[in-house]
Amino acid sequence: MPRPAQQQLRDLFNTAVHDARLIYDLNLFHASVSQKLWAADYYYRQLENIDINDYRVFPSTTDTQSAGSPASQDPLIDVPSFCQHLNRLLDGFFIHSRSTLDTLAHEIYVLYVSPNIPPRIRIYIWTARDMLLTGHPRSKLAGLLNQQLNQRWFTDFEPFRNCTTHESLIAYDDIRWSYEQVIQRYKLSRRIKLPDNPQLRPFTYRTNRIATQHCERLFRRISLLVSRAYEAVLLDFNRNGRIFPIP
Secondary structure, rough: OOHHHHHHHHHHHHHHOOHHHHHHHHHHHHHHHHHHHHHHHHHHHHHHOOOOHHHOOOOHHHOOOOOOOOOOOOOEEEHHHHHHHHHHHHHHHHHHHHHHHHHHHHHHHHOOOOOOOOOOOOHHHHHHHHHHHOOOOOHHHHHHHHHHOOOOOHHHHHHHHHHHHHHHOOOOHHEEEEOOOOOOOEEEEEEEEEEOOOOOOOOOOOOOHHHHHHHHHHHHHHHHHHHHHHHHHHHHHHHHHOOOOOO
């Protein structure tokens, strides 16, 4: 659901601007930010609720088992499928989380630069930050992005989106499980961890980064940054003559 500042900004732009192409671009990126943030939240919630018991199969259909498995007539765990789905959710979360910020960057270019965006320019959240620092160094949004993108949470986040386009974060051997005879359910023997830096191999785990906890914190950071970014744009708009693009 759009935030108040986000909705207000779109309404102001659609009222003040008469260039149909700019209005089309703004509305496209504006809606896409919300969509990609929603998708990141969706994948996080699916990750939080993934249950290894949903991947039970009978011994006749798999040779996957552990020393702690129950009697042979009971279902076992299809660990390869569980691992595949776990990686699918992590891929979806990190890709959409980063796409949220890069789509916001496209919207920022429309708000501050159009109609003079260089052709074929590759736009990311840090290029939007650099553009603002160069062309709008006193803007509230420039200060916000520069402050946030230099924090540890963002520099730690950056390698994960790159990694998910090339390799998987969780290996089959990372999965440990056991069977609870009393409740007759499987459970993970240890919590799934993310590597310190997925671009450095072999992976290390010194930060003890639990996947669900880390994704929750990261989503909150990104969601807050998006909200604060729209509020900063409104401040810049009001301080600079209430015109678009913002000078």
